[in-house]
Amino acid sequence: MMETKPTSASQPQVSRVIPIYNSKGDAEAFLVYPSLFNRSGDYIGWVTPNRDVYSVLGYYVGYLTNEPRILRARVQEVDKPRIKPVTPPRRISPPATVPLAPMMQELMYSTLDVLLEEPERLHALDAGELREDLD
Numbered sequence: 710m711m712e713t714k715p716t717s718a719s720q721p722q723v724s725r726v727i728p729i730y731n732s733k734g735d736a737e738a739f740l741v742y743p744s745l746f747n748r749s750g751d752y753i754g755w756v757t758p759n760r761d762v763y764s765v766l767g768y769y770v771g772y773l774t775n776e777p778r779i780l781r782a783r784v785q786e787v788d789k790p791r792i793k794p795v796t797p798p799r800r801i802s803p804p805a806t807v808p809l810a811p812m813m814q815e816l817m818y819s820t821l822d823v824l825l826e827e828p829e830r831l832h833a834l835d836a837g838e839l840r841e842d843l844d
Contacts, residue, residue: 726804729777731825734810738824738831739803740777743795750801751833762823762831767794770830771823776813779823779831797834 728736729745738753739746745754745762754764760773769789771781816822823830 726801727777728804728807728810729773729779729824730810730813732778732813732816732822733825734813736807736810737828738779739801740773741798741801744798745831746801746803747831747833748803749833750803752797752800753831753833755795761789763792763794764831765794765797765834767792768830776811778813780816780820781823781827783819783821 724741727740727742729738729740731737737748739748739750740756743755743757744752745756747753752765754762754770756762756773762770762773762779764770768791771779774780821827
């Protein structure tokens with residue numbers, strides 16, 4: 710699945726949809742750089758140039774590996790500061806099929822797979838425990 714973005718030279722720029730896997734090998738998210746989307750195509754976060762992953766509310770979630778997975782330290786010594794959220798992109802149509810997951814390294818106990826063990830950290834804009842109240 711490719712998404713086309715117009716450029717100033719009136720030639721379309723094609724962004725690849727990259728599946729993000731959990732440690733079981735299931736594609737749980739999709740990256741259209743820098744935005745992350747869930748399997749329904751809803752926006753769930755973004756990736757910085759240094760591969761840090763943030764939620765739609767601007768909270769640090771983890772980091773993107775080359776495999777690609779979203780991992781984080783099980784215990785954070787110091788919390789990273791909250792970042793002002795970026796403007797949410799429009800919803801995507803996720804691909805109907807994805808390639809099989811590549812072979813992945815085993816994780817040490819000190820590292821956790823966010824999409825497998827804490828998927829609630831990457832929620833859509835209309836869900837999540839850390840949303841501000843409307844009152």
